[in-house]
Amino acid sequence: MTNLANVQAAPSPDLLTSGNAMMLFVDHQPQMFFGTGSGDRTSIINATVGLAKAAQLFDVPTVITTVAAESFSGPAMPQLVEVFPDHKLIDRTTMNAWEDPSLVDAVKATGRTKIIISGLWTEVCLVLPVLSALHQGYEVYVVADASGGVTPAAHEHALDRMIRAGAVPVTWVQVLLELQRDWARGETYDGVMDIVKAHAGAYGLGVVYAKHFIGANAAG
Numbered sequence: 001m002t003n004l005a006n007v008q009a010a011p012s013p014d015l016l017t018s019g020n021a022m023m024l025f026v027d028h029q030p031q032m033f034f035g036t037g038s039g040d041r042t043s044i045i046n047a048t049v050g051l052a053k054a055a056q057l058f059d060v061p062t063v064i065t066t067v068a069a070e071s072f073s074g075p076a077m078p079q080l081v082e083v084f085p086d087h088k089l090i091d092r093t094t095m096n097a098w099e100d101p102s103l104v105d106a107v108k109a110t111g112r113t114k115i116i117i118s119g120l121w122t123e124v125c126l127v128l129p130v131l132s133a134l135h136q137g138y139e140v141y142v143v144a145d146a147s148g149g150v151t152p153a154a155h156e157h158a159l160d161r162m163i164r165a166g167a168v169p170v171t172w173v174q175v176l177l178e179l180q181r182d183w184a185r186g187e188t189y190d191g192v193m194d195i196v197k198a199h200a201g202a203y204g205l206g207v208v209y210a211k212h213f214i215g216a217n218a219a220g
Contacts, residue, residue, distance in 0.1 A: 016141065016178045018058040022112040025052065025064045026097055026119025026126060030074035032067075036120055036148035038155035044120075045079060047146040050199035051118060051172040052083040057191040058179045061110035065090040065097050067125060095124055098132035107133075114139045116175060118146035123158040130162045140167045143175060173200055 011017075028048055033041050055062045062084060066076050069091045075081075076089055092100040107115065115138050119126040126147055130140050142162055149155030159169060170178075173196075180192050197204040 016114060016116065016175060018060050018179060020112060021114040021116055022061040022110040023055045024107065024115055024117040025080060026117065026129065027067050028077045028080055028120060029066055032073055032120035035150055038149040038152045044146060044148045045077065046199050047172045048118060049079045050195055051143055051146045051175060052080050053195045054176040054179060056083050057188055061112060063106045065092060065103050067092050096128035096132060098129040114141065116141045116143060118143040120148055122147050122149035123154040127158045127162055130167050131165055134166050141170050142167050143172055144169050145171045
């Protein structure tokens with residue numbers, strides 16, 4: 001039994017940090033969005049961009065992959081590419097991104113054991129690499145609101161399958177705030193607030209309100 005008197009203030013190793021996690025964006029492309037029917041597509045785009053900005057702000061290694069970009073699915077969404085203008089995208093023919101050696105090599109090159117992943121469609125291009133990465137010993141965090149399936153049922157059943165296999169469902173704001181974790185972390189505070197105001201809806205408006213009436217140092 002743990003002696004609670006000896007418990008010290010220390011973060012859990014389960015928490016996502018800029019030092020242990022990487023982000024993988026899978027197939028956020030026009031044709032894939034056209035077929036997405038599990039939720040509002042504008043909301044998925046917004047969540048994806050918010051997540052990407054979180055990765056950029058906290059310097060989380062990021063891999064972006066597309067499928068059949070030139071022959072079927074179209075280019076990666078420009079809002080995502082704008083966040084990472086210098087990234088070389090990995091285009092594939094495989095529906096399972098984990099069956100593409102270039103993609104796996106790029107993930108391995110980050111040296112991270114936790115994969116924060118989002119993608120379209122949940123039931124195909126997301127679930128397949130998630131199951132594969134879990135099998136190879138990675139910890140996988142699926143960003144549910146930055147992902148979408150063809151139908152609500154397809155999205156939910158795929159999430160359930162991944163969770164049963166050991167993946168952890170998260171949301172993009174949850175990831176952003178978990179990376180920040182301390183409002184006294186001044187080097188990223190303003191950046192977090194900018195992302196929240198731009199992409200977090202009513203929460204962002206709440207920040208605007210608080211700063212207006214309480215002052216510039218109002219916490220999130």
